[in-house]
Amino acid sequence: MTPAATPKDALREFVDNLKAAPRRLRDTAFRTGPPTTDRTRSTFVFGNVFLHLHSVRTHLWSLKWSTTMGLGIMSVSAFLIALVTGVMLMFYYKPYPEAAYESMKDIHFVVPTGRLIRNLHRWSANIMVIAVILHMARAFYTAAYRKPREYNWLMGIGLLVVTLGLSFTGYLLPWDQLAYWAITIGANIAQSPREVTDAVGITEVFDPGGFQRLLLLGSDQVGAEALIRFYLLHVMILPLAIAALMGVHFWRIRKDGGMVRPDNAGVLLKRARQQETYPVFTEAPVKTYQLAAVVRGRTANVGRGPENTVPSMPHLFYAELGVLMVTLLICLALALVSDAPLKELANPNVPENPAKAPWYFLGLQEMVSFSAFMGGIGIPAIVLLGLALIPYLDRETEGTGQWFGGPGGWPLVRLSAIFGLAVPVVLEAFAIRFGWLREWFPEIPQLVVTIVNPATILTSIYTLYSIWCIRRFQSTRAGALGLFTCFLAGFLVLTIIGTYFRGPNWEFFWSPSDWPKH
Amino acid sequence: MTTKSQPPRSRLDPEPLPRRDWLGLSSLWTMGAALLFGVAGMLKLPKAAVLASPSKKFRVALPETLALGEAFIPPGRAVAVFKDADGVHALSTICTHLGCVVKTNPEGFECPCHGSRFKADGEVARGPAPQPLPWLKVSVSGGVVTIDEGATVPAGTKVQA
Numbered sequence: 001m002t003p004a005a006t007p008k009d010a011l012r013e014f015v016d017n018l019k020a021a022p023r024r025l026r027d028t029a030f031r032t033g034p035p036t037t038d039r040t041r042s043t044f045v046f047g048n049v050f051l052h053l054h055s056v057r058t059h060l061w062s063l064k065w066s067t068t069m070g071l072g073i074m075s076v077s078a079f080l081i082a083l084v085t086g087v088m089l090m091f092y093y094k095p096y097p098e099a100a101y102e103s104m105k106d107i108h109f110v111v112p113t114g115r116l117i118r119n120l121h122r123w124s125a126n127i128m129v130i131a132v133i134l135h136m137a138r139a140f141y142t143a144a145y146r147k148p149r150e151y152n153w154l155m156g157i158g159l160l161v162v163t164l165g166l167s168f169t170g171y172l173l174p175w176d177q178l179a180y181w182a183i184t185i186g187a188n189i190a191q192s193p194r195e196v197t198d199a200v201g202i203t204e205v206f207d208p209g210g211f212q213r214l215l216l217l218g219s220d221q222v223g224a225e226a227l228i229r230f231y232l233l234h235v236m237i238l239p240l241a242i243a244a245l246m247g248v249h250f251w252r253i254r255k256d257g258g259m260v261r262p263d264n265a266g267v268l269l270k271r272a273r274q275q276e277t278y279p280v281f282t283e284a285p286v287k288t289y290q291l292a293a294v295v296r297g298r299t300a301n302v303g304r305g306p307e308n309t310v311p312s313m314p315h316l317f318y319a320e321l322g323v324l325m326v327t328l329l330i331c332l333a334l335a336l337v338s339d340a341p342l343k344e345l346a347n348p349n350v351p352e353n354p355a356k357a358p359w360y361f362l363g364l365q366e367m368v369s370f371s372a373f374m375g376g377i378g379i380p381a382i383v384l385l386g387l388a389l390i391p392y393l394d395r396e397t398e399g400t401g402q403w404f405g406g407p408g409g410w411p412l413v414r415l416s417a418i419f420g421l422a423v424p425v426v427l428e429a430f431a432i433r434f435g436w437l438r439e440w441f442p443e444i445p446q447l448v449v450t451i452v453n454p455a456t457i458l459t460s461i462y463t464l465y466s467i468w469c470i471r472r473f474q475s476t477r478a479g480a481l482g483l484f485t486c487f488l489a490g491f492l493v494l495t496i497i498g499t500y501f502r503g504p505n506w507e508f509f510w511s512p513s514d515w516p517k518h
Numbered sequence: 519m520t521t522k523s524q525p526p527r528s529r530l531d532p533e534p535l536p537r538r539d540w541l542g543l544s545s546l547w548t549m550g551a552a553l554l555f556g557v558a559g560m561l562k563l564p565k566a567a568v569l570a571s572p573s574k575k576f577r578v579a580l581p582e583t584l585a586l587g588e589a590f591i592p593p594g595r596a597v598a599v600f601k602d603a604d605g606v607h608a609l610s611t612i613c614t615h616l617g618c619v620v621k622t623n624p625e626g627f628e629c630p631c632h633g634s635r636f637k638a639d640g641e642v643a644r645g646p647a648p649q650p651l652p653w654l655k656v657s658v659s660g661g662v663v664t665i666d667e668g669a670t671v672p673a674g675t676k677v678q679a
Contacts, residue, residue, distance in 0.1 A: 184618065188616040198649060214565060218570075349619060351630045353631075368632065438642065505630050
């Protein structure tokens with residue numbers, strides 16, 4: 001039996017423990033001490049629930065600016081900013097017609113920092129859309145969708161769709177004229193399969209369009225039911241969906257072997273920053289590979305040495321933090337100079353003129369001004385299907401990990417960009433100058449206009465061009481390069497026309513200053 | 519007695535399915551079916567059975583000064599009412615393209631959203647609208663016109679007072 005400690009000793013021990021508490025709290029939180037050696041840097045990563053989505057060591061190729069341009073992290077950063085500011089806006093926002101508009105005015109004019117938070121929310125959402133599109137372009141042009149990353153490309157397509165959905169559902173919430181009429185148009189695009197079912201005469205028995213619109217609006221017009229549904233989608237359903245997709249997307253990046261890189265990445269890197277790395281193992285780790293041999297498939301490092309890698313802590317994490325800070329800076333700067341718009345209270349009897357959707361949907365709006373179904377549902381579905389099929393049709397290996405890699409390369413991309421820009425400009429100029437089928441033949445059946453209009457002709461020309469690329473270069477990748485570049489160029493042209501050159505009654509104007517006064 | 523000698527099974531071959539496993543499989547399949555029906559049932563919830571929109575049927579008195587062939591827009595309604603020698607008729611002013619409210623112009627109607635034009639009888643004159651503006655069911659008693667936005671009639675149907 002040990003003698004009981006004197007009261008004085010116990011008290012001193014208590015005080016010492018109290019003093020040591022902050023240090024011990026830190027030690028227990030980080031578990032393995034400060035990341036000062038390669039060993040503790042490793043444990044710092046895999047001992048942390050948030051950081052262990054990353055591998056312990058990062059290849060130098062992944063850290064090159066030109067590999068990713070930080071666009072993926074920029075998308076996540078913008079999402080995080082939108083998440084935080086969105087939760088803050090929820091303190092004051094009331095999802096009910098009129099009350100919604102009043103609360104937006106309160107947030108804008110009365111709530112402390114409300115206007116800045118709202119502007120930040122709006123700009124981070126815009127930056128996120130841009131970053132996601134550019135990130136997709138980066139992944140495409142470096143052929144990062146190829147084996148074993150096909151499935152993650154699909155996750156990326158899902159993220160693109162949910163990102164656009166989040167932006168669109170947020171557009172209704174202010175309940176101003178802009179919001180109301182953009183959602184009216186959006187809901188009627190959901191109903192536009194009726195354009196076909198009406199033309200065929202089967203709407204009575206088969207009406208997917210009406211069903212979609214009813215599901216979206218909860219009523220037959222845009223009202224309180226629609227607002228609460230869009231609110232629910234915006235703050236609950238779509239954020240949960242995007243969080244799940246993001247989780248899979250990030251996890252697969254790691255499981256698929258990190259950032260895509262060319263086979264000769266080591267040689268290419270030799271010229272650059274070889275001196276910063278050193279072999280981690282002094283002899284070949286034979287046993288590790290024997291263990292790996294019972295595991296099926298490829299893992300990140302089977303058959304490859306750890307050369308050309310650096311610890312993720314700090315090299316990768318500091319780079320990611322840097323991108324987050326740059327994104328925050330961009331959003332903050334934009335939020336300080338440009339206010340989010342708030343028009344008059346929604347008026348169901350008088351449409352906003354022109355009624356424009358968010359800018360990234362104005363290309364679609366340009367197409368629906370020819371045919372609601374083709375522009376709003378048909379062609380977007382074809383584009384999404386085409387994007388999803390890319391990794392399953394292009395099974396080649398040439399050029400993986402290189403910008404514009406593959407047969408044709410940069411000259412083909414340049415040619416496709418010129419072609420892809422020129423065709424929609426010519427088609428639009430023709431349609432604006434001479435009108436379209438209905439102006440020439442007023443009795444023409446709707447089905448003909450649905451099938452033959454500038455938007456479908458544009459899609460067909462792009463498709464034929466892509467087939468020409470496949471034949472010319474004897475490569476599916478060349479066809480994909482041509483088609484994807486055309487798709488980006490077409491998106492750009494239609495968006496610019498919809499944004500800057502369409503005025504009241506969706507008529508063509510060289511400049512908003514030419515719009516008729518009312 | 520003849521026992522067929524079986525080739526030795528490899529450790530890596532899939533194990534044969536013991537008969538008792540049908541219990542496990544049946545629980546798996548019933549769970550799958552329950553999930554399927556449960557989700558299908560839950561999907562019925564967001565499809566509204568009763569629409570919360572205001573009544574489609576309304577009454578309105580035409581102003582005394584309404585000229586023949588001139589459009590009268592009842593306040594707060596997306597309807598244009600006309601009166602001429604043949605009687606009264608009403609057209610929906612909701613564009614058949616994407617649901618914007620069309621405005622009257624000297625030739626008929628024009629849509630501010632995507633530039634569809636309609637003639638005075640609702641026929642499409644130009645633009646992306648796939649259908650003519652529908653004619654609405656009208657009944658007249660005395661000076662009061664009753665219009666049902668939920669019911670359409672063939673184009674050209676005019677009602678005498």
